[in-house]
């Protein structure tokens with residue numbers, strides 16, 4: 001008799017985006033002429049830049065020629081890309097990494113979701129609330145989350161609320177936790193931590209023998225000098241943190257797929273005999289067994305992001321989205337809303353007016369303004385009373401949406 005991993009059945013259906021789609025479809029059916037502006041899903045809209053496209057074409061041609069054709073590549077990624085990333089993203093920030101501390105992948109969703117493979121099931125996991133749902137759901141699948149409570153939280157997960165009251169800076173946990181997911185600039189709130197705020201977390205992790213899983217998927221949007229791009233800018237982080245990065249939002253790779261994980265060899269965790277083990281070794285073993293590498297063509301495309309032309313073009317894309325975020329912030333503020341985020345991030349997090357709950361405000365925006373945003377409560381209990389606007393859409397549509405709100 002085949003049995004299943006029962007943890008999968010504990011997961012509620014992926015309610016958020018399907019519920020949004022359902023409500024939008026129902027509205028559209030009864031109002032077919034409505035010009036709906038979608039500011040919900042966090043997908044990019046600009047095409048890949050020219051430097052990336054040229055590199056992809058060139059790599060495709062290489063695949064068509066026997067002397068330059070590539071079959072299986074290294075599971076960890078090609079050295080040309082790894083070394084380019086270290087040289088451009090880390091060395092200028094004073095972070096030295098060895099090539100075998102970087103693992104290229106098909107994106108940060110896979111890596112943040114799979115990292116639990118190498119961690120014990122008894123670890124107590126902490127997440128900020130609201131949160132990118134992948135961190136929670138993958139711990140449910142693994143059996144680390146306990147049971148679903150009536151309020152939508154999981155019994156064994158430690159939640160660290162991030163709200164306007166604490167300036168979206170999570171407080172250090174009062175109980176002992178082993179694994180902490182941090183994502184800054186944050187999805188969904190669009191807020192950041194300064195270097196000194198992040199340093200508190202590194203200090204906590206070192207003192208408590210905990211591991212920080214730092215998701216830097218949005219680091220390319222950082223505009224302010226005091227916001228760290230990498231957790232390794234903080235002293236001591238190479239002993240207690242794994243970092244995840246993505247080309248998705250940085251360079252429009254959501255459909256192209258490329259990301260990376262950084263696991264310094266100095267990050268250790270304890271085995272059942274009480275011995276310290278390098279997580280780098282375990283992840284390498286995991287990747288070599290379960291992953292056969294990111295496509296050569298895609299890795300050449302990612303490398304092109306760091307060419308002089310690529311850097312300029314990618315910066316233009318980021319500037320475009322950051323300008324959208326500013327338009328959203330200004331538009332919402334002018335209309336009397338209280339807004340957060342959007343300065344170092346493509347997400348603007350707004351307080352719903354008059355104490356409305358997230359879904360009621362979603363319905364109001366859809367029906368009265370023909371705008372789709374994402375209800376904050378869909379990201380966790382502490383997201384109730386907020387709504388997320390994405391700045392990753394078209395500029396003219398963003399301007400039009402703000403006109404409607406004004």
Ligand code: PLP
Nearest residue numbers: 107108109132187217246248259
């Ligand atoms: N991490 C965060 C916080 C995200 O918001 C997203 C995508 O929206 C991802 C990771 C996924 O990135 P990727 O496209 O590289 O899988």
